[in-house]
Amino acid sequence: MSTTPQQTLQRIFGFRDFRPHQREIVETLIRGEDAFVLMPTGGGKSLCYQVPALHRAGVGIVVSPLISLMKDQVDALCANGVRAAYYNSSLGAAESRRVLAQLHQSRLDLLYVAPERLLSDSFLARLAEIPLALFAIDEAHCVSQWGHDFRPEYVQLGVLRRHFPGVPLIALTATADPQTRDDIRVRLGLQQARCFIAGFDRPNIRYTLEEKSKPFAQLLRFLRTRPQEPGIVYALSRKRVEEVAARLRAEGIAADPYHAGLADGERARVQEAFQRDDLQVVVATVAFGMGIDKPNVRFVVHYDLPKNIESYYQETGRAGRDGLPAEALLLFGYGDIALARGLIEKSANVEQKRIELHKLNAMVGFAEAQTCRRRVLLGYFGESLEQDCGNCDICLVPPERYDATVDAQKALSCVFRVGQRFGMGHVIEVLRGAATERVRRLGHDRLSTYGIGAELSQDVWSSLMRQLIHLGYLQQDLGNYSVLKLTEKARPLLRGEETLVLARPRVKVVAAKKPPRKKPGELAYDSRLFEDLRLLRKRLADAAGVPPFVVFSDATLVEMAAYRPHDRAALLAINGVGEAKLQRYGEAFLAVIAEAQGQGQG
Template sequence: MMANAILLSGQQYYIGFCGAMDSKYAVLEKYFGYTSFLPGQEEIIDAVLAGRDVLAVMATGGGKSLCYQLPALVFGGLTVVVSPLIALMKDQVDSLRANGIPAATINSSLGYGEQRIIERVILEGRIRILYVSPERAVQPFFLSLLAKADLRLVAIDEAHCISMWGHNFRPEYRRLRVLKERFPAVPIIALTATAIPAVQNDIVVQLALKNPARFIGSFNRKNLMYRVVPKARYFPRLVAYLHEHQNDAGIIYCFSQKATEELAEKLQKEGFSALPYHAGLPDDVRAEHQEAFIRGDVMIICATVAFGMGINKPDVRFVIHTDLPRDLESYYQETGRAGRDGEAADCILFYSRGDYGTIRYLIEKEYNDPAQKDIAYRKAGMMLDYCETTGCRRKFLLTYFGEAYPEERCGGCDRCETPVKVFDGTEVATTIITCIRGIGERFGASYVVDVLTGSKSARIRENGHDTLPVYNSGRGYTRDQWLRFVQEMVQKGFITSTGGRYPVLVLNDRSRAVLKGELPVPLTEPGPEGVIALRAEADYDEALFLRLRRLRKILADLDHLPPFAVFHDRSLKEMAKYYPRTGVDLLRIYGVSEAKLQRYGRKFLDAIDKHCIEHGIGLDRRRG
């Protein structure tokens, strides 16, 4: 039986129910339009269906939502999803309703009458999935409501927020253990995209999970291309890239609120559709800008890190950082907002070592505890290492998160995209080692390079290091190139960095072997800088894809939905590749459910037919 509906303040609330389900596979195809699971999904779903508590760590885009949405339909009754952001809840509910699934959210944006109606239909058993905030989930009145409802499952999204070891700690998440205490027989599934082992353990303890099944998926986002580009004079390169991606949605992260507004204004003057987003904007303006981006009315958001935790927009084709992130956890989560639909997306970081000074200032300002401060410095140092590595960036990221990557080259980062050239760097290495020894093994990489490049800083003069024979001996390479040589030598073990708050370069046995002429040092030859390569050409009809995107936007606006709630980009690209002719053909397309076929199928088939007639595309090229 399909859901009936009521209309409240322009919003449609489904109050029917789905009927009996034969199996998880029937649910998958009928309500989500998929014929197979993504890696790890089926095992997680099986554990949930077996009634176990579950901890699932899955990369963004790995399909976390399905791991509780599908069991919710198989279980029947009510599934409660705890989610941190109203906008995220609304997007999820819109997408579920578009698939004919009775879903709702209770949050502070609803009026008293609307909340009472939703509470009534919950008690009548006509809501399958309910989204609430962590604050709402622990309120006594809400817990009493759940006690009267047919509660079958609880899902905690963005579960890393519960841990003080995590990077988005939210104290209100700590109180969620009351859900297990009040409903001990109801399974809980905790989900997150970023959780190192300490955070994973903390989630289990804080939620009081009982012998949970743990699923730690791969952190490897194969569809993302990672690039680091020198920041000097970055704006012309940014504009050139955006001109090549005018039809793509993207997020540009800036360090400060002022920078987001200045960049958005500059991009607007260049003819781009861009808006700023930061915590200093009035709530209504911030919500308006996010909604415009979600619905595709604005293509680019220039944002601080206040934007996007859990943002449910799958078709973000690029995430660009104009400033150095503070740590790899934040960087991974922010870049994870690109390509959630599994399609190719770019992650570009404009890098300058000078940004590290801002990070140091913030660390000194925010941390009083020496141990926490040291951890923050170590994490910032790893961020620098990622930017300056000469090896595969994907391998570096995965190693940081404790995942082995067997290949030396991923083909999905700038380091692997163009083969590096190696030269005999023994002379360069000897110069660096001699400098480190000459200044007493008491300084970090920046100071060493300042000596080599003849900096006239007062600190060097005061230390008398401007009188050393090695002073200003680094002519022939730029300062950034010397820094990369030093970093590569550290990575290859020719010198040692002590790490911590004030990293110091010291010599080791391999350093001394180089000075004695016993050990050659291969180094990466400096190459051209500042080029942002383009993605490969599409294997689908791009003109038809753009036509279907325009149709999708019109239909989404009519239904007051974000475009991806109608169809994902991947669905449109498959339509533009196979040119489906009938409803049966359309059901074979990724993400086309029975409900979406009934609601939108005829309009998309008509658009495809019209395109094929206009471009002389015969039946031999069409899926039949």
């Protein structure tokens, strides 16, 4: 056993240094104290309980919500030489007995368990008979009814405090607003626990938003600039997931659908193919993601608007968990808002409805913002950024501003002329002089505003109207077919008593391929060597029957391609190379690096 947590971090996991807060959290648990941890996805939450479990007597019990996530984490631990197993409904009778025997014989350092299995009377009785190092509750926001992914089976986990008062308990989540945090701590009996808030910023993710125009064409254009990069596309309905995946396959992109309506075997096949880099794109509902431990997801696209910032943050957070550059693209359409609001309004729970509408409005505010997106996102979670991030669409391609006074007056006049009784689509048809049967039947082709905006496209008028709504000149009555009405604020603008500067629409903007602002000390590496190392990793992973990231992460391969270690000692100094992996894979990776060196010199 290593004498210090630092030595364990290096020898077992291959990391030179702890990340912010990790050392304090590890030491808190080793002392036998409780902890509540809020840390972004990819911030290193797992090490916060894995290292202490190796330093305390007994087995660490980890509560995890998804079977697939348990398997990935156990595979990764075993690859590092840690004695780990999982106990859930995916195991057959013989395998279950084998795991329980290991547990009773003190042959496990960590055991991953589903909440419903952990809380069975028989399993709690077993745990009472053996030494326990700690309890770790992962994805702890599932405990709270105010969290965005409430799971009833998580609620009962508060009994652990009563059954095992002397065993330290750590609750971890990447996504929780202040109300959810308080609820988690009360439900788990962690009011006295030390709280560690590691911040929400993921500087390696570039946030980009496009107004939804022709969404499939926009998605295809985005993917064409990222061949071979693995990513996730989220859509709201199963039908749309199936449709988008089929159209992508027809365009030659390796894509498959994933949603709760598919057979278990098909979902498992898709997830495994994605984990093993055999599938480039998964098109999914929100059913896909919490179980994804894949660190090299390079992009996440939201085909539809998420219903709250927590979901958006967590889903985009599945990109770039290895710390390398990643993209988050959101296609934003106002029809999505009406749809989401309609679903929320159906709820019979008045308080829940109020909270969900508030969260939806905050999401719309993020999408409509014309200021640094990261500032808006972090501000929602109560965190401030001192300066613009330099790595979002607003920072990289600032919107062009123009004097929109005359166009705005035309739009407001037209809303007034049609009697403030029609939605945006009809108002734009009148402005552009559309010769439709409906316009003629209503007599709107005889209005003074008919055709006065013919020179502007529908996209330009849509963008202008949205900004007028966002700025409070128009209100959209979503409960009444989204009709547009003037507000008091519109009067001085219509009378010519004030001018209005707006942003030009960004319909055609694609995530800029300009590289993100370099951080100090960011590595320059040999991209050809990196690809050779990836091919080797894939072969080794396939032979071992594990996902490639279980062998080494992309971040570890980047360091190898930058520093070109020439012997075992130098390879061991690379982040992510521990002693077990050095023994298993070291010679193969050193051979590829040496071959590249020879070619470079030749």
